Amino acid sequence: MSEPVVREAGHPPVTAQADTTSNPTPQPQNDAKNATSTPSKGKPKLSGVELKKLKQAEKQARRAAQKAAGEQLQGQQKTPPAKDGQKQVPKDDKSKPLPMRRRPSNPNVLVAKEPKKDTKKEPKHANLFFGHLYNQPRLHSVVGASKDVHPAVLALGLQYSSYIICGSTARMVSMLVAFKAVIEDYQTPVGTSLARHLTSHHLSPQIDYLRSCRPLSIGMGNAIRWLKDVIIKIDPSTPESEAKRELITDIDNFIRDRVIAADQLISDYAAKKIEPGDVILTYASSSIVESTLLRAHLDGISFSVIVVDSKPLFEGKRLARNLSQHGIKVRCFSYSGAAHAVKDASKVFLGAHAMMSNGRLYSRVGTASIANLANSNSIPVIVLCESVKFTERVALDSIVGNEVAPAEEILSERERQALLPLKVNGEEEAVTTTNDVWKRVEEAKNLQLQQVLYDVTPAEYINMVITEYGSLPPSSVPVVHRLSTNA
């Protein structure tokens, strides 16, 4: 939800928290809602239609409450005379931290668990395919975080949820760096040993908190698994200070070997694949693609770049800016122009969120159709991916595993503005604020916006995966994954 916010500053809409004193009211509501919903679900007798209605009502109520809260934060206090009176009661309170994030955060009265539930249920529409993904929490404040969470991790979580730190490698590295601080400040309690206590009692709350800010990336999962493995192997008799020092060096080495050196190698290999006169097409933004292109440029190869970009994150903008600042000829296409852009390209370079064991690429949503376009134009598709982002999991489609981002992000401020004069049937007059536009969209019974963050590109579309182990066909992903985890 928040990424457009970061970019488009004045996004007034939706959720944010207001300084109202009305917390008590919303809470009971919530509870009531939950209460009603649970039994209704329990009853098997309800027909599908009924169920749907129930759910919709629920959702609406929740949304209304949320929205109301949001508006208040803006201070504009324009709570509309809307739907069910009680639902709009603003539920929030603490707005000072991070006004940028507009998730109706959890009133501080709630316990840590509750806010999560809250977020969980709220968009539970009759969502055709992605309904199962809506229980991923998305926390936009530190409220409700366990007291064990280290300040560095708290800050990091917020950076995750607001997309300030974005990209799976960046997220993984920043997490490891934050864990270094956590380990540094860690003291083994009397009567236990670091190896046994650190992971389960100290690290896991941090991880849980990060997960509640944004679902962990596969790279992060791999790094965590590695770290736990290292910790558990520490001899319990090792003095604490020494063990901590070792752990920190281990983390440093891990970052150096698996990310920094790997990136270096990958951009070396990949830059060699760029020939003079090439037109490299890339989608969205990947740090490793960027460094590869810069490397090739520094090597004196003359080529040009097409960046295809899409809302809502517009990650490609930054990439295009960086590349052109270095003197590379860059053309930017919006996603809708992708078919056109592909015709001009001679190679496609893609970054990865993860490579699945069946050779499929899990990456920013939109990647699959870019790869498809390239494949149908017989342009080679090259994926750059560190082996730390390989996973033993397989993905058959983009539905089972994915990440849902708040739908508000899809409708940018400008688009909302454009919708202002639109009158919906039955409405007397057009709404006056972009906030109301969103509200209207959200309340529409037969319209649901939805935003997923990733998709899965079939292995057939990928000609080559470049890792620090060299280049391989996508079918060799499991081999390298085995190799890199055993080594």
Place this chain on the structure above:
Amino acid sequence: MDVATPTAENPLPSFDIVSTYRRILASDPDLTMPVAAIEALVEALAHSSVSTIAETLQLLERHTNILKASTPNPISLSAGTDLFQRYMIATLNRPTSLGGSVHLGPSDDFRAIRNHLLSSGKLFVERAKASREKIASFGKHFIRDGATVLTNGGSRVVGALLRRAAESSTIRFRVIYVLSPSTSSDSREGHQTVADLRAHNVPVATIPDSAVAYSLGKVDMVIVGAEGVVENGGIISRLGTYQMGLLAKSKGKPFYVVAESHKFVRLYPLSQFDLPIDQKILDFTVSDDDKVSGEQKTSEDEGVADLNPEEARSKCSGKNVDDAVDFTPPDLISGIITESGVLTPSAVSEELIKIWF
């Protein structure tokens, strides 16, 4: 090591790796480029008196580079040299990590290692030579009774396979052999195979390149040789193989590649024009250019540079396509028959990773 170095320096310049390589290649018609390269390197090692690991590797690298520079198409050759280098590093590192006796101990220890290297290098060469027969025995089961096999070029492995199949009394099959009218070593070899098969009572039809699509309706399977098998499971082979692959795929005919595993090369071409060699097959001219005559040959299919590198070099630097190669992508290939078994194209990268890591 310091003591031994002066002696090691001297023999180096006097040893000519390129001529050794050519002599080896010429002396045995059954030898392929990578094996000859390995044999030459082993010989180079035997002639030198290197006494440390670093020196050995350095020597190998220098010779490898000279060798690669001397051939117009070093793809197949580099498969052998890379493999040998990899093998050397592996064997040389192992004793070091075990006892450290190599750099600490007297030069006698290193001499022992060197001898070990030499003997295992020879063993390697022998095994590589034997692999052709092994492939033939694997591969003959792919030819079923009554089948018609389409093949091209002068691959010796394919020849061995067909011969083996012909010798077996249970399989009756026919062969359609794509032969270019040129007189390159490769087509000589093709003619020889054809004659050989006919002598074994196998009906053989020879066709030009242009008749491949025409004959495909009568074909049950395609078998080709390869100069190199690349990382994505595709092959680099004589010009014309790619179009055979495309045609076979479009007609749904199985397309098998026969190659020894020492032809696996660490290379990942993305397209025909992504090969590390400079082929001047496409030469655009207008009428006032008098090179048109050279273009006439473009349609001919041909080309292993194996037997006569000198000749090959002169040809490749011109516009002649006799020795040109193309790249057949893995999705056209049904299976790769090697001495270690029949692999799918995707398994090649696995094999290569196993060798390199």
